[in-house]
Amino acid sequence: MRVMSSTRLPAATPAPSTSSAARGSTGIFIGLGVLAGCVAAFISWFFLQDSLAALGIPDPGRLTTVGLPFIRAAAWMAVAACVGSFFVSAFLISPGAGGDELIGAPLTVDGHIAARAGAISALAVALLALVEIPLVFSDITGSPVSEVLSPELMAVAFNQIATAKAWAVTALMALAVGIGGLIARKWAAQPLLFLGALTLIVPLGMEGHSAAGGDHDYGTNSFLIHLIFMVIWVGGLLGLLAHARRLGPDLTRAVRRYSLVALVSVVAMSISGVLNASLRLEFSDWLTTRYGLIIVAKVVLTLVLALLGFAHRQLTIPQLERQPGLFRRVALVELAVMAATVGVAGTMGRTPPPPPRDPNLNAMQLLLGYELDVAPTAWNIWTMFRFDILWGTLGLVLAGLYGYALHRVRQRGLSWPLVRTAWWMAGSLGLVVVMSTGIGLYMPALYSMHMLGHMVLSMVIPLFLVLGAPLTLAMEAFAPADEPGIHEWAVAITKSRTVAFITHPVVNVTQFVFFFYAMYMSYSFYEYAISEHAGHVVMNCVFLASGYFYFWELVGPDPLPNRRPTAIRLFLLFISMPVHLYAGVYLMQLGPILGEGFYSALGLPWAPDLHVDQKVGGGIAWGFGQFPLVIVFGYLFVEWLREDRSTARRMDAKADLDGDQDLEDYNAMLAALNGEDDSRHFRGR
Structure with a gap:
């Protein structure tokens, strides 16, 4: 239905035709x-x-x-x-x-x-x-x-x-x-x-x-x-x-x-x-x-x-x-x-499909969709390549959209920091490389590679993407308009109550810690998640989203609702850093093997020791997770120093204007307190 005006039409006005009626x-x-x-x-x-x-x-x-x-x-x-x-x-x-x-x-x-x-x-x-x-x-x-x-x-x-x-x-x-x-x-x-x-x-x-x-x-x-x-x-x-x-x-x-x-x-x-x-x-x-x-x-x-x-x-x-x-x-x-x-x-x-091209598929092909013939090494995980249709395409699309936004920025006669472009391209193209090479290929087949992929998807790729400041770029690339468009939608995200809730320090640290631990606290849940392709897709989505929100609040250049001061964010970083240390130690000491049924059913030709592989995965969680956090700590520490210097410059400028009135008032207050103390001392005697 439509809201109609209360003004009465003249009697001679014809009724609207059916072609123009709502x-x-x-x-x-x-x-x-x-x-x-x-x-x-x-x-x-x-x-x-x-x-x-x-x-x-x-x-x-x-x-x-x-x-x-x-x-x-x-x-x-x-x-x-x-x-x-x-x-x-x-x-x-x-x-x-x-x-x-x-x-x-x-x-x-x-x-x-x-x-x-x-x-x-x-x-x-x-x-x-x-x-x-x-x-x-x-x-x-x-x-x-x-x-x-x-x-x-x-x-x-x-x-x-x-x-x-x-x-x-x-x-x-x-x-x-x-x-x-x-x-x-x-x-x-x-x-x-x-x-x-x-x-x-x-x-x-x-x-x-x-x-x-x-x-x-x-x-x-x-x-x-x-x-x-x-x-x-x-x-x-x-x-x-x-x-x-x-x-x-x-x-x-x-x-x-x-x-x-x-x-x-x-x-x-x-x-x-x-x-x-x-x-x-x-x-x-x-x-x-x-x-x-x-x-x-x-x-x-x-x-x-x-x-x-x-x-x-x-x-x-x-x-x-x-x-x-x-x-x-x-x-x-x-x-x-x-x-x-x-x-x-x-x-x-x-509809029954035609017979498969290869009717003699082994267990690995049925469960993974492809074969892995050799054990992963530091060399072959980077030389293997099988393009990941989902995550590889997503990475290329993200890089392409960012490039188009840069083109729009230049058309408007504006500039954009090269370092932000480098961060974004490292994140988007890094997603293509990681998921299409050995890490992505071995990730469903071995716990150690799963943990390595988890660390990259939750702590490296999101950090790089966050530092690219995509919302700020969108606001720069598209001018404000009378009707809502890309600029207005980007501004709306930065003022969203939902975003404010998710990036609240307590909620943000909790979700980051929860999604890290929840996956590995239940043997049956982990087994079910890795045995289905949908489980792999959902897990990877959760890793990326959880990491993005976490780093968005900590170091993201994009404006966010109610962003906390740098000192508080440094404190939150110190709280969350031991999580991976503790989780890594827990996984290295874990007796039962997570996902043992699925990993055993793959029939990997090099017959890995699943218990040893799990210890390696725990070691990756213990050691690898600290490297991105060091980058974050350095970024926050530099930002803290900049804020401190900026505050000092404002105080100096104010002192030049009012003759350091704040210091005079402070000294007067101290003098008054000292005089009161001397008076009390004299009366006591």
């Missing part, structure tokens, strides 16, 4: 979800039944055969609607006035409607995910749904079926995002809800055909990237169409911003999709297998969507202000094709 989009959201589900159900019922029967897979019944792909495709459209709605409320709709700049600004009516659509979409995801769990169990066991809907069998599904666990986790996460979206009333919550909506992709992106077989680390990571950009692309257009139908303000600016995001998404989806398919399919399988034909159908539909996107950029955007209805019609057609594409993709999880 409209809701609930029906379109539901219709596109149903369209995606129907496409998936149609393909599953008419084209996959004989393939499953030929493989000896039992028929679970019509309800599962049709319902599972229908619910899966509809759930993905709901995820896209959730992501897109919060994307619009956070970055495409300007907040209202009345707050403390951007960070405290309330949502406008349009922003509130978009956020509510995102929240309702998240709750729909939670509901659909719960419905999908028994359908998955029915499909895997070949039993009708009615036979698996018992507490005992559902408990088995949660404990033993990875796909059921993924949908259950997704349901819980979606419930949290939905409740948060219904409660939030200010703009500051919208970027956080957008990130929360994106995390709904992770559990589902870590299971399926891509997570099995050789090179499954490549398959899973490329699939995850593919899904992230898919929901941003589809969801962004969904949210934008809803904004256009309710006649939201600044539609031209919003469309131009989305157009750039869509272009990046198409490129990222195409590259990651082709890479993912090439890992599992021979070229001859593309047109001779059902799995290959489904991928070909996705490719064709994606090309159609790319052409429609090009038409948007060339035809509808220049005429947007004169003919907004043209944009809405083209966008609706594009979304229909997107929904069909999502429906086609929704059948892939139930």
Whole structure:
């Protein structure tokens, strides 16, 4: 709904035409979800039944055969609607006035409607995910749904079926995002809800055909990237169409911003999709297998969507202000094709893939995705190279974005310290090197290399990135604008209450210590984390984020809310330094072997002594962690000296102006005290 003026229209004024009246989009959201589900159900019922029967897979019944792909495709459209709605409320709709700049600004009516659509979409995801769990169990066991809907069998599904666990986790996460979206009333919550909506992709992106077989680390990571950009692309257009139908303000600016995001998404989806398919399919399988034909159908539909996107950029955007209805019609057609594409993709999880290229995979290839033939040495960990699709790509993107910001700074006629550029490039490109060479390759296979990678990811890479001052660079590269943009978003981060809470000294030191210890205090938790590719991804994310926040508060040049004085930060550093010493000693003396079951199952050809390797890992934690802290100590000590000299200079300048009045007042106070003491002494005698 729209807020209308209370001024009464003249009687002769005609009613607005239906083409210019504000409209809701609930029906379109539901219709596109149903369209995606129907496409998936149609393909599953008419084209996959004989393939499953030929493989000896039992028929679970019509309800599962049709319902599972229908619910899966509809759930993905709901995820896209959730992501897109919060994307619009956070970055495409300007907040209202009345707050403390951007960070405290309330949502406008349009922003509130978009956020509510995102929240309702998240709750729909939670509901659909719960419905999908028994359908998955029915499909895997070949039993009708009615036979698996018992507490005992559902408990088995949660404990033993990875796909059921993924949908259950997704349901819980979606419930949290939905409740948060219904409660939030200010703009500051919208970027956080957008990130929360994106995390709904992770559990589902870590299971399926891509997570099995050789090179499954490549398959899973490329699939995850593919899904992230898919929901941003589809969801962004969904949210934008809803904004256009309710006649939201600044539609031209919003469309131009989305157009750039869509272009990046198409490129990222195409590259990651082709890479993912090439890992599992021979070229001859593309047109001779059902799995290959489904991928070909996705490719064709994606090309159609790319052409429609090009038409948007060339035809509808220049005429947007004169003919907004043209944009809405083209966008609706594009979304229909997107929904069909999502429906086609929704059948892939139930489509038997072609046989693996190498059917004789050993345990190491199945568990890691690749082989390690020799023991790590100080030389070969730097000469081995296997590009890490996830972290290597992230490092290159971070370096590229920083370089673009530097270009913008020079265009504005400003300068930027070379040392900050060097720190950032060392961190971003160092992430590429570390995760693509021997440290990243051996990290999942040996405890000692895991600990070395942990130290680098939590104490070296974040420190280098923090010293690059990326937020300050963003504020320098992009000038302030009347409408919120990159400059305003960067300023908002520096004033965020969430950031202030995380970087509070007590919270910051606690989280840094907790994430270091929690990983190694529970044998079962560590075993589970290292035995799943998702566990490795989550651990590395936690290492990087925890280290970044820790060093951001200690030495980050970026402005932060309520940054403590240097003396306090030095004190916090002294408190946290012994943590790694104690943890290292604890790990070196630990009797049970962490992750013994997983490490033994790898069958490494040089047969390492796992107990000795664990002692080496403890030694790395004991010794390696002190080197970055020495850099931090030196940085803080120099900053402390600068502050002390600056204070002395201010005092000297003040003394020159007022004739050192503070010193005169102090001497007078001492003289008065001495006179009072002498008087008391005289009276005592």
